[in-house]
Amino acid sequence: MKKRIAVLPGDGIGKEVAKGAVEILQAVGERYNHQFEFSYGMIGGHAIDEKGKPLPEETIQLCKESDAILLGAVGGPKWDQVNPDIRPERGLLQIRKELNLYANLRPTTYFESLAKSSPLKDEVIQGVDLLMVRELTGGLYFGQPSERMDANGESAVVDTLFYKKAEMKRVIEKAFILADKRRKKVTSIDKANVLESSRMWRETAEEVAKDYPHVYLEHMLVDNAAMQMVTNPKQFDVVVTENMFGDILSDEASVLTGSLGMLPSASLSENGPYLFEPIHGSAPDIAGKNVANPLAMILSAAMMLRESFGLETEANEVERAVKQVLDAGFRTSDIAEFGQQVTSTTEMIAEVKAML
């Protein structure tokens, strides 16, 4: 198989972890006889410095010509003060919109060897295996107007939560398709007792459910979901929700099992290319020190093998290698316990490669 992969390392630890994913993919390519061709593009603060904007045209072009995209992380204090239109995060929002990446998938999994770093009791998180599906190109993030205004002489502001029904439908369908291959349960999250958009969301979920008679659909209010996520995360299989609720709940979900530095994500469009990135940020405080945990990025590459290229065996191989490295006791500083020996970024990458 021959595939073009766009690599956008971004800022902070993005570069270090992206390097790890590329190395692992090269090793997988050699082993299984695939040709992975890597091309590099700029995004985020780095792109602001070099090109004056967080997502230069050539990066968009590169992505559109590629079969899949690997993104490291963007942002850092250096660019915090700049005009919101050219802040690093704007690059993220723009790439989602440009490539129509409407479905953000974030698995939260339980790694037995990491349970000690979880804030939750082991009996609460043991065996947690949930997949958050977040709508990524609509809602409050992109609705217009989003501006200051004058309300009868008083200073005021408005943001707009706008959705087309078709935008709700496609992401909810994606959740059902994914649930059908898993434990066959979809929890759809909304605020139907307050928002009209949530009432349309709930109706749409009911309509989609008719086409998936084997998948069980349940509705949950977002405030209750924020509680249930902490008190009983095991109840969830696939969770689907709109953009802003998804932003909040997926971050909440990501810390449950104590493996934030381990969690990958995929952002899917209708016809590709898809984008894969670790859910952690650019961690400017530890950037360049060879201490970042590259496993979330490597697991993102595994998701890419599966979701973009259909390479299930290869994806499983990478995931197995990561698990073995953890079971063997290797730990970057973020997941090390007190007194445990700490492994560097480059050593961690080498260990995963050795396990392949």
Add this chain to the structure above:
Amino acid sequence: MKKRIAVLPGDGIGKEVAKGAVEILQAVGERYNHQFEFSYGMIGGHAIDEKGKPLPEETIQLCKESDAILLGAVGGPKWDQVNPDIRPERGLLQIRKELNLYANLRPTTYFESLAKSSPLKDEVIQGVDLLMVRELTGGLYFGQPSERMDANGESAVVDTLFYKKAEMKRVIEKAFILADKRRKKVTSIDKANVLESSRMWRETAEEVAKDYPHVYLEHMLVDNAAMQMVTNPKQFDVVVTENMFGDILSDEASVLTGSLGMLPSASLSENGPYLFEPIHGSAPDIAGKNVANPLAMILSAAMMLRESFGLETEANEVERAVKQVLDAGFRTSDIAEFGQQVTSTTEMIAEVKAML
């Protein structure tokens, strides 16, 4: 002191727990020589059944003529299917708006004797003492338009996040005033990297902070806050945020210490009356069985003594009595551990009374 208290028991367990609060207040009144006069009003499903709407005019009138309001809980499956405009929750939203209850205060406290029922590890929650201040009368909850629409022939929907700067200012000020009497830290939560309303929120917080030089202000993005709440809740003193973020985060906060059935809330306006209610719902499944936990409602009455009537000693007395009852091992079923003897609602009320 002579005070008129409006009691709105509402639905489900609302009636049982409201009765508890009234009994305790009567005992406090006798002991300290206050005249508390209770008048009863309808709200929620109960009001829909009797009056055709969740918040009848006579209830609004009663509240406006009272010095403070005690609310039980509203809602239940019986009214889930009815038209959104006459659902029980609408009564809640309407009373907030009618009485201008713009600041919702929810303390989350650690009860040592209940830590076992928390999903979090003890070292994470030990000593948690946070006060959530949620804006309660603006934002997505009340913004217009909130309706279905046609977008170039496609079915679509819009909700509106609208705030006046003055609405932000008054609730943020309230947070600073409260923090000044506590550990002097305000965490203001927004999504300033995406929403224009959040950027105005952040500016307003900075402006208000200038008047409280002894209070430390920090900003946190809502997604990060949803993580930090689980991983390190002890860092928070007073947390202030807009309506929808507050709905989600305050429910998340409420389950941290394992004492959801114990948590009171207060909703404040500029000139009163204020409203006090437990944060738990109407729990229709256990209603009428004399098993509900009345302590959140009793602690709400304590907040009323303090916030509405300035009766600090009396409020402390009630809180002390509740703590002693717990320390003595009395447990309603929601907070009992396996094998522990279970106390009924009426017994629990009697025990608190006996400790006064």
